[in-house]
Amino acid sequence: xxxxxxxxxxxxxxxxxxxVIKCTYSDSASNYFPWYKQELGKGPQLIIDIRxxxxxxxxxxxxxxxxxxxxxxxxxxxxxQPEDSAVYFCAAPRGGSQGNLIFGxxxxxxxxx
Amino acid sequence: xxxxTQTPKFQVLKTGQSMTLQCAQDMxxxxxxxxxxxxxxxLRLIHYSVGAGITDQGEVPNxxxxxxxxTEDFPLRLLSAAPSQTSVYFCASRPGRVYGYTFGSGTRLTxx
Numbered sequence: 001x002x003x004x005x006x007x008x009x010x011x012x013x014x015x016x017x018x019x020v021i022k023c024t025y026s027d028s029a030s031n032y033f034p035w036y037k038q039e040l041g042k043g044p045q046l047i048i049d050i051r052x053x054x055x056x057x058x059x060x061x062x063x064x065x066x067x068x069x070x071x072x073x074x075x076x077x078x079x080x081q082p083e084d085s086a087v088y089f090c091a092a093p094r095g096g097s098q099g100n101l102i103f104g105x106x107x108x109x110x111x112x113x
Numbered sequence: 114x115x116x117x118t119q120t121p122k123f124q125v126l127k128t129g130q131s132m133t134l135q136c137a138q139d140m141x142x143x144x145x146x147x148x149x150x151x152x153x154x155x156l157r158l159i160h161y162s163v164g165a166g167i168t169d170q171g172e173v174p175n176x177x178x179x180x181x182x183x184t185e186d187f188p189l190r191l192l193s194a195a196p197s198q199t200s201v202y203f204c205a206s207r208p209g210r211v212y213g214y215t216f217g218s219g220t221r222l223t224x225x
């Protein structure tokens with residue numbers, strides 16, 4: 001069945017460094033890839049997404065890249081700040097279910113001041 | 114806009130009890146979904162709807178029912194609560210198929 005693998009499960013960086021989180025998906029028909037940030041006690045919040053007709057998208061300090069051939073996509077956070085500390089989830093559409101999303105298991109990012 | 118509103122925020126149930134988790138959105142979104150979040154398991158889809166009167170099952174539907182009589186509301190019913198249903202439940206909505214979800218703030222449910 002469809003699957004989304006996310007790595008690493010935990011990531012610790014120094015403030016100002018970059019952080020990269022990677023995900024792979026199994027359904028070659030997938031065409032939409034969002035990333036969510038979840039802070040403690042809150043619901044996930046969409047931070048950036050990419051559609052399959054582009055290879056990269058940037059929004060200030062965050063960017064997402066997509067490699068359709070290899071079926072993987074990555075989240076890049078530059079100049080990390082303590083407020084970037086959270087759990088990040090990638091997702092991809094689940095085939096045959098009107099595009100409902102399958103989520104990766106999450107990456108807990110800790111940014112140390 | 115209030116976005117996606119979930120009630121209650123916290124609930125404790127005894128095994129065998131039933132209850133309804135409420136979800137409402139004011140963004141006129143056609144698509145709505147229920148997810149549960151368990152430690153180390155990420156978010157798993159319970160049920161979803163692509164419009165009023167249309168619902169379907171997700172990955173983990175057993176023990177749950179849904180209905181969608183209006184665009185705004187998508188309640189989730191637990192028929193006979195079990196300890197395995199202890200989880201955080203999130204309702205989410207989106208305007209169409211190739212768009213991201215807006216999530217509610219969640220309901221933390223404990224079944225004892």
